[in-house]
Amino acid sequence: MSQDLSVMMLTWEFPPRIIGGISPHVYYLSKSLAKSGTKVYVVTCDFPGAPAHEVVDGVEVYRIDSYKNPSPDFATWVYLMNVNMQKEAAALVRSLGGKVDVIHAHDWLVATAGIGLKHVFRRPFFATMHSTEIGRRNGIHFDYERMIHETEAWLTYEAWKVICCSDYMIGHVQWAFGLPWDKMVMIPNGVNYEVYGKYDGEDLSQFRKRFALPEEKIVLFVGRLVYEKGVHVLVNAMPKVLDKVNAKLVIVGNGYMKDQLSGLVKGMGIAGKVMFTGFVDDDTLRRLQRCADVSVVPSLFEPFGIVALEAMAAGSPVVVSDTGGLSEIVEHDACGVKTYVNDPNSLAWGITKVLTDDGYANWLRNNAYKRIQERYDWEKIAQQTKTIYNDVIGEYSKSFWAQPIA
Amino acid sequence: MNVILFSWEYPPRAVGQLADYVKTLAGQLVKNSVQTYVVTYHDYLTGGHDDSDGVKTVRVSNPVRTHIGVLTWVLTLNQEVERVAANVIYDLSKKVELIDAHDWHFIPAAVTLRKAFDLPFVYSVDSLEEHRSHGANSPFNMAIKSIEWLGMYEAEKLLVKSEWMRDEVVRIYKVPVEKIGVVSKESATWIKDILETYRNVAEGGGSK
Numbered sequence: 019m020s021q022d023l024s025v026m027m028l029t030w031e032f033p034p035r036i037i038g039g040i041s042p043h044v045y046y047l048s049k050s051l052a053k054s055g056t057k058v059y060v061v062t063c064d065f066p067g068a069p070a071h072e073v074v075d076g077v078e079v080y081r082i083d084s085y086k087n088p089s090p091d092f093a094t095w096v097y098l099m100n101v102n103m104q105k106e107a108a109a110l111v112r113s114l115g116g117k118v119d120v121i122h123a124h125d126w127l128v129a130t131a132g133i134g135l136k137h138v139f140r141r142p143f144f145a146t147m148h149s150t151e152i153g154r155r156n157g158i159h160f161d162y163e164r165m166i167h168e169t170e171a172w173l174t175y176e177a178w179k180v181i182c183c184s185d186y187m188i189g190h191v192q193w194a195f196g197l198p199w200d201k202m203v204m205i206p207n208g209v210n211y212e213v214y215g216k217y218d219g220e221d222l223s224q225f226r227k228r229f230a231l232p233e234e235k236i237v238l239f240v241g242r243l244v245y246e247k248g249v250h251v252l253v254n255a256m257p258k259v260l261d262k263v264n265a266k267l268v269i270v271g272n273g274y275m276k277d278q279l280s281g282l283v284k285g286m287g288i289a290g291k292v293m294f295t296g297f298v299d300d301d302t303l304r305r306l307q308r309c310a311d312v313s314v315v316p317s318l319f320e321p322f323g324i325v326a327l328e329a330m331a332a333g334s335p336v337v338v339s340d341t342g343g344l345s346e347i348v349e350h351d352a353c354g355v356k357t358y359v360n361d362p363n364s365l366a367w368g369i370t371k372v373l374t375d376d377g378y379a380n381w382l383r384n385n386a387y388k389r390i391q392e393r394y395d396w397e398k399i400a401q402q403t404k405t406i407y408n409d410v411i412g413e414y415s416k417s418f419w420a421q422p423i424a
Numbered sequence: 425m426n427v428i429l430f431s432w433e434y435p436p437r438a439v440g441q442l443a444d445y446v447k448t449l450a451g452q453l454v455k456n457s458v459q460t461y462v463v464t465y466h467d468y469l470t471g472g473h474d475d476s477d478g479v480k481t482v483r484v485s486n487p488v489r490t491h492i493g494v495l496t497w498v499l500t501l502n503q504e505v506e507r508v509a510a511n512v513i514y515d516l517s518k519k520v521e522l523i524d525a526h527d528w529h530f531i532p533a534a535v536t537l538r539k540a541f542d543l544p545f546v547y548s549v550d551s552l553e554e555h556r557s558h559g560a561n562s563p564f565n566m567a568i569k570s571i572e573w574l575g576m577y578e579a580e581k582l583l584v585k586s587e588w589m590r591d592e593v594v595r596i597y598k599v600p601v602e603k604i605g606v607v608s609k610e611s612a613t614w615i616k617d618i619l620e621t622y623r624n625v626a627e628g629g630g631s632k
Contacts, residue, residue, distance in 0.1 A: 089567065090567065091492070094563075094564075098499065098570070100499070101532040101535075101571070104536050105536055106539075108536045108540040109539040130499065134507075134533075137503070137506055137507035137510050161490050164490040165490045165492060168488045
């Protein structure tokens with residue numbers, strides 16, 4: 019296989035170190051790039067039991083000492099970890115005789131290492147902004163947050179292109195840092211729909227009994243039990259759904275609102291129709307998504323909404339609130355149902371519609387699966403990413419940085 | 425010989441006495457036919473570049489303006505140090521013999537440049553966190569100590585200004601005594617000793 023392009027990915031998390039969404043994102047992107055003949059070097063933080071260097075699905079993974087002394091605070095740890103990351107990455111590039119064509123950083127967590135490497139090796143530099151401090155905190159209130167915000171601004175300034183996973187995030191990042199529009203590139207997040215294939219034809223009726231009676235339809239929620247995920251809106255929608263359909267709400271996940279939610283459920287007198295499972299393992303989650311009659315994503319705020327994609331990949335019809343990334347993933351009446359944000363009546367209407375019309379539910383299911391394959395396939399996403407790399411390399415080749423040293 | 429000096433203070437910006445020391449050193453190096461570049465912090469007392477007494481000075485400011493302490497300020501300034509040092513290195517077709525980093529602030533940049541260009545560096549120790557903080561070991565102090573340690577480990581050679589400091593470096597960081605040179609500005613052989621250290625380090629290269 020010809021290795022026409024080599025990429026260095028910088029990320030603070032890569033499996034088995036999983037903290038949030040960046041880890042699976044970089045894993046699938048790198049793996050798919052490697053499959054298409056791109057040489058990928060991932061430089062990431064170390065993790066107990068994981069080797070300092072290994073090849074994972076064709077991807078060269080280097081794990082660096084991530085600074086293990088106690089740190090004054092999280093941000094200072096990030097900058098200290100970046101000192102080590104930058105040092106090891108520089109040694110790696112040198113050991114490869116400089117054969118790294120582009121450097122790609124994921125979030126501010128690797129900003130300083132990436133920016134330093136860009137200038138030292140004079141390579142085209144990319145940043146994917148998965149989130150922002152101003153979005154996470156709903157504004158910038160303290161110097162600590164402002165420091166992170168300005169580090170993010172610096173990262174987007176230094177990057178040749180800034181990649182975001184949804185049009186919503188493109189708009190948000192452009193606004194947050196005042197970036198020129200032609201610097202922004204939207205490449206969606208992907209979903210690995212093949213993992214659901216292994217449950218094809220499996221009889222899940224015994225498994226299903228752990229969560230609901232055979233005659234109850236399963237309404238599934240997956241996510242952190244926090245305010246912005248809107249679980250309380252879904253709970254408030256349930257009495258209206260139960261008026262029309264015999265159903266069971268299964269809530270997967272944990273969070274600070276758990277006690278409040280279970281109190282709400284008891285107060286409403288529907289405790290028998292709601293089950294809290296807490297965290298579940300991947301296998302249980304995928305089986306649950308396979309046998310859910312409807313998956314609901316009632317978020318009040320959602321940068322991307324990967325959980326909707328997973329449900330669509332699992333073959334479960336989805337009902338979502340029309341906000342953020344969810345608005346882009348779901349086309350109403352074609353591959354899911356969109357409802358008004360923060361509106362239990364609207365949500366109940368959507369859920370009831372899916373649960374009472376099997377033909378409609380199957381139509382959504384089939385269209386959703388097609389859409390996943392068309393737009394959210396990692397190999398296609400890797401191809402789009404590679405196109406951006408090559409476009410920029412084309413521009414870069416005309417710059418003085420690309421000229422050989424006399 | 426082309427040499428880059430790193431110092432977080434350089435006249436007219438003087439925080440302590442290190443600024444004047446580095447200024448005198450740079451001037452003496454130029455007199456001894458060493459092409460000398462100084463990379464330092466820009467606090468708008470001067471322009472970004474100047475060329476006084478034959479010393480080429482490049483000043484950088486921090487792209488991150490808000491900070492919670494000196495540590496985060498230093499750690500985000502290092503990439504700008506790397507950027508301008510890399511510019512000097514590329515402009516000279518990579519013919520730079522060494523970097524002399526004064527104190528801990530720009531050690532991360534010196535280490536990265538060493539790894540990237542096989543470019544050795546000297547770590548000139550003016551003071552140590554152990555003494556500055558009277559033995560305090562908060563996470564903040566430990567972080568600075570870990571950067572000092574990194575510099576001592578990665579440097580080709582350490583230069584200190586007294587035998588007492590040499591012994592302290594050995595005591596606190598367990599550095600082999602042969603790695604440390606004592607160069608006192610009071611000594612008649614001060615600049616001669618430094619030049620000899622530079623020549624030895626340059627000959628050895630950066631591939632430790």
